[in-house]
Amino acid sequence: MRINRGGRSSRQLTLVENSPLRSADPRTKLFLSLAISLVVMTSIERLLIFLGVYLLFLVWTRLLSPTVQHVWRLKWLLIFLFAFDWWLISLDHAVLICIRLILLTGVFALFFSTTNTRELGLALEKLHIPYRYAFSLSLAFQSLGLLDDEWRAIREAQSSRGALPDSSSFWKLVTNVGDLISLTVPAIVLTTKRAWAITEASYARGFDSPHRVSYHTLEFSRLDFLLMAGTTLLLILLFWRW
Amino acid sequence: MLRAKQVSFQYPQEGHGLPPVSLDVAPGRLTLVTGPSGCGKSTLARCLMGLIPHLYNGEILGEVWLNGFRTTDVPMWQLAEKAGMVFQNPAAQMLAPTVEDEIIFGLENLGLARDEIKSRLETALQDFNLTHMRHRNPQTLSGGEQQRLALAAILARQPQALILDEPLSMLDTTAATDLIAYLERFVAGGKSLVMFEHRHEYLDDLPEVDHIALGGNKEETDFQQHATNLLIQKNFNLIIEGLHVQLGKKEVIHKLNLSLTSGQVVAIVGRNGVGKTTLLRSLAGLQKHNGDIKVITPDGEQRPNFGMVFQNPDLQLFNASVRDELLYRIPNPDIPYFNWLISALGLDRYENTPPLLLSEGEKKRVTLGLALMRRPAHGLLLDEPSLGQDIIHKTILIRLLRTLADAGQLVMMTTHDLNLASHADRLILLGPEGEIIADSLTEVVLQDSSAWQKTGIILPNWFLRQREAESAK
Numbered sequence: 099m100r101i102n103r104g105g106r107s108s109r110q111l112t113l114v115e116n117s118p119l120r121s122a123d124p125r126t127k128l129f130l131s132l133a134i135s136l137v138v139m140t141s142i143e144r145l146l147i148f149l150g151v152y153l154l155f156l157v158w159t160r161l162l163s164p165t166v167q168h169v170w171r172l173k174w175l176l177i178f179l180f181a182f183d184w185w186l187i188s189l190d191h192a193v194l195i196c197i198r199l200i201l202l203t204g205v206f207a208l209f210f211s212t213t214n215t216r217e218l219g220l221a222l223e224k225l226h227i228p229y230r231y232a233f234s235l236s237l238a239f240q241s242l243g244l245l246d247d248e249w250r251a252i253r254e255a256q257s258s259r260g261a262l263p264d265s266s267s268f269w270k271l272v273t274n275v276g277d278l279i280s281l282t283v284p285a286i287v288l289t290t291k292r293a294w295a296i297t298e299a300s301y302a303r304g305f306d307s308p309h310r311v312s313y314h315t316l317e318f319s320r321l322d323f324l325l326m327a328g329t330t331l332l333l334i335l336l337f338w339r340w
Numbered sequence: 341m342l343r344a345k346q347v348s349f350q351y352p353q354e355g356h357g358l359p360p361v362s363l364d365v366a367p368g369r370l371t372l373v374t375g376p377s378g379c380g381k382s383t384l385a386r387c388l389m390g391l392i393p394h395l396y397n398g399e400i401l402g403e404v405w406l407n408g409f410r411t412t413d414v415p416m417w418q419l420a421e422k423a424g425m426v427f428q429n430p431a432a433q434m435l436a437p438t439v440e441d442e443i444i445f446g447l448e449n450l451g452l453a454r455d456e457i458k459s460r461l462e463t464a465l466q467d468f469n470l471t472h473m474r475h476r477n478p479q480t481l482s483g484g485e486q487q488r489l490a491l492a493a494i495l496a497r498q499p500q501a502l503i504l505d506e507p508l509s510m511l512d513t514t515a516a517t518d519l520i521a522y523l524e525r526f527v528a529g530g531k532s533l534v535m536f537e538h539r540h541e542y543l544d545d546l547p548e549v550d551h552i553a554l555g556g557n558k559e560e561t562d563f564q565q566h567a568t569n570l571l572i573q574k575n576f577n578l579i580i581e582g583l584h585v586q587l588g589k590k591e592v593i594h595k596l597n598l599s600l601t602s603g604q605v606v607a608i609v610g611r612n613g614v615g616k617t618t619l620l621r622s623l624a625g626l627q628k629h630n631g632d633i634k635v636i637t638p639d640g641e642q643r644p645n646f647g648m649v650f651q652n653p654d655l656q657l658f659n660a661s662v663r664d665e666l667l668y669r670i671p672n673p674d675i676p677y678f679n680w681l682i683s684a685l686g687l688d689r690y691e692n693t694p695p696l697l698l699s700e701g702e703k704k705r706v707t708l709g710l711a712l713m714r715r716p717a718h719g720l721l722l723d724e725p726s727l728g729q730d731i732i733h734k735t736i737l738i739r740l741l742r743t744l745a746d747a748g749q750l751v752m753m754t755t756h757d758l759n760l761a762s763h764a765d766r767l768i769l770l771g772p773e774g775e776i777i778a779d780s781l782t783e784v785v786l787q788d789s790s791a792w793q794k795t796g797i798i799l800p801n802w803f804l805r806q807r808e809a810e811s812a813k
Contacts, residue, residue, distance in 0.1 A: 214437035214438070215436075215437045216436060216437050216438070216441050237435060240435075240437060243479075244479065251650075251652075251655055252655050252656075254626055255650050255655035255656045256655075256656060257626075258624060258626060258647075258648045258650075258711075259647075259656060259668075259669075259710045259711065259714060260669050260714065261656070261668055261669050279658055280658050280668075282658075283657075283658030284654055284655050284656065284657065284658055287654050287657075287696060288652075288654055288655070291432070291654065292432050295427060295429060295432035295433055296432065296433065296435050297395065298386075298391055298395065298425075298427065298433075299427060299432075299433035299434075299435060299490075300435055300445075301391060301394070301395060301416050301417075301420065302389060302391065302420055302424060302425040302427075302494070303420060303424070303445060303446035303449055303493065303494065303497065304416075304417040304420040304421060304446060304449035304450060304497070305417070305449060306415065306416055306417045307417035307420075307421075307449040307450070307451065308417070309449075309450070309451030310448055310449050310451060311448055311451050311452070311454075312448060313444050313447070313448050313454060313457050313458075314444075
C-alpha cells in the first residue's frame with residue numbers, strides 16, 4: 099500500500115547511479131555547484147562559452163536528461179522572463195537572465211541527481227556545520243519531493259469537492275486569491291504534521307545523543323582532485339581580464 | 341520494566357490530555373491498551389517513551405519509570421537507549437534516503453563501533469526480510485514494508501521495552517499478521533511491550549496479554565436511519581468495460597470489466613498495490629484511463645457522478661467551522677438537508693468547531709459530509725474509510741453507509757479491514773495483477789477459501805474462527 103499516494107507517480111529527482119559524478123565526494127559537488135553559481139555573474143559572451151563546455155560536461159556525466167527535465171518545469175517562467183526583459187530592457191539582457199536561471203536550476207539537478215541527502219548531511223558536517231543543522235537541512239531537501247506529492251494530492255482532493263480555486267485565467271486567480279486558502283491550509287497542516295512526526299521519530303532513536311558517531315566516511319579520490327582542479331582552472335579563465 | 345504511577349498530562353489547550361493512569365509492564369509481558377478516539381492513548385504512549393514532557397509543553401503529574409530511570413530526570417537520548425517507539429504512520433517516521441541508512445541512523449546515535457553497527461545492520465535487514473531492498477528509498481516502500489523497517493530500525497538498537505502506537509492501523513491483513521509474529525518473538529525474548537491498538541483482534545492468539553481499557557468520551561450518536569432528504573437515483577447500473585490504467589511504465593488496471601447495481605455497499609479487497617485506489621479514482625473521474633465507465637438508468641445513459649472520500653482527511657479541511665466547511669462552495673445550500681446530514685454524521689455538536697481540532701474519526705466524517713453535501717447522483721467512493729477509526733466511529737460509519745445504500749445509492753469502498761468488509765452486501769476480491777478473483781455476495785466470498793488464497797492475502801486466525809462460527813450457524 100502506498101499510503102495517501104495511490105495511483106500517482108512522483109516527480110522527485112532520482113539518483114543517476116551510472117553517472118561518474120555519483121562516486122565523487124559531495125564536497126566536490128558542492129564546490130562545483132558553487133563555481134557554476136559564480137559563473138552566472140560573468141559577461142554574456144563568456145557565459146555562452148561556458149554553456150557549451152557545461153553541456154559537454156553534462157553529456158559526459160550522463161546528466162543531460164535529468165537537467166533538461168528539471169529546467170523544462172520552468173518553461174513558463176523562462177518564457178515570461180524572456181519576453182518581459184526583451185520588451186522592457188533588451189534582447190541581450192533577456193538572453194543573459196534566461197541563461198543564468200537555466201544554469202542555476204541545472205546546478206540543483208546536477209547536485210541532487212548524484213547526491214543523496216545523507217551524503218549532503220555528511221558533507222555539511224565535514225564542513226563544520228553542527229550536526230543538528232546539517233541533519234535538518236538534509237531532511238528539508240528530502241522533503242521537497244514529498245511536498246510536490248502532497249500538493250498534487252491536495253489539489254485532487256479539493257477538486258473532487260469543487261473547492262479548487264478558479265485558475266482558468268491569471269486574472270481570475272488574482273481576483274480570487276482568497277480561495278487559495280483551500281490549498282494552503284491543508285499544505286501547512288500536512289507539512290507541520292510531518293515535521294513533528296519526524297522530530298518525534300528522531301528523538302525516539304536518540305537523535306540528541308552526545309555519543310553519536312558517523313558510520314559513513316568521506317574521502318577525496320583522484321576524480322575529486324581532477325574535478326576541482328578543472329573547475330578552478332575554468333573559473334580563472336572565465337574571470338581573467340583578457 | 342516500564343511503570344507508570346497515576347500519570348496524567350494536560351496540554352496547554354483546554355480539554356485535551358490524559359486522565360490519571362497506572363500500569364506496570366514486566367519483562368516478557370505484553371500490555372494492550374485500548375480505548376475510544378480522544379481518550380489519551382497516544383498521549384500515554386508519549387508519556388511512557390518520555391517524549392512527554394521532553395518535547396511537549398503542558399502539565400505532567402505522576403511518574404513514569406523506565407528501567408529504573410524516572411523519565412523526567414534523564415535526557416531523551418538516555419531514555420531512547422532503554423525503550424523504542426514505533427508510531428502510527430510509518431511513512432511519516434522515515435528520515436533517511438535509503439533503507440539501510442534508516443537503520444544506521446539509530447545505531448550511530450548509540451555511539452557503537454563501526455563493526456558493531458555493520459553487524460547489527462545486517463542482522464536487522466535479515467530478520468525483517470529487508471536485505472533485497474536495502475538501497476531503496478523508504479518512501480517508495482509499501483505500508484507493510486515501511487512498518488517493518490520502522491520496527492527494524494528500533495529493534496536494531498536492542499531496547500528493553502517497546503511502545504507501539506497503533507502499528508496495525510495502516511497495514512493490510514498479511515502485513516499485520518507478520519508484524520504480530522515479530523512482536524511475539526520480541527516478548528518471548530524477555531522484553532516489555534506496550535501496544536496501543538484498535539484492531540486488537542490480531543492479538544487474540546497470543547498466549548498472555550494484559551489489557552488496559554482507557555475510558556474517555558464514548559459518544560452515542562443519535563443516528564437517524566431515514567434518508568428521505570437525500571437526493572437519490574434509484575435503479576441504475578454502473579458498467580465498467582475494458583478499464584485500462586497505465587501509470588508510467590506500470591499497467592495498474594488491465595481490461596477490467598464489472599457491472600454493479602445501485603442500492604448496495606460493495607467492498608473491494610486485495611493486497612497492497614493491486615490498483616484498488618486507482619479503480620476508485622477512475623470512477624471519480626480523477627484518473628486518466630481507457631475503456632468505458634457508464635451509468636445506465638431507465639431514462640438512458642448518464643455520466644458517472646460519485647462523491648469521493650479520501651484516506652487522509654487533512655487534505656480537504658481548512659475552514660473555521662464544520663458548518664463553513666460543509667457549506668463551502670455549495671450554491672443555494674439546502675439547509676434542512678444540511679441539518680439532517682450534520683446530525684446523521686454525529687457532528688451537530690461540533691457545528692461551530694474548527695474541523696482541524698476534531699479527532700481523526702470525526703474529521704473523516706466531516707469529509708464524508710463534504711462528499712454528501714454535493715449530492716452525488718450515484719453514490720460514494722471511499723478509500724480505506726476505517727483507517728485509524730475506533731469501534732464507535734466504525735459503527736457509525738457502517739450504519740451511515742447502510743442508510744445510503746438503502747436509499748438507493750451505490751457505495752463502493754476499498755478496505756483492508758475484514759470486519760468492515762464483512763458488512764458489505766457484495767465483496768470483490770482482486771488478485772495480485774488487479775484481476776477479479778471473486779465477485780459475489782459477501783457471505784459467499786467470505787467462505788471461498790480458494791479465492792482468498794489466490795489473492796495472496798493471509799487470513800488471520802481470528803477471522804478464520806469467525807468464519808467457521810458463521811459457517812456453523
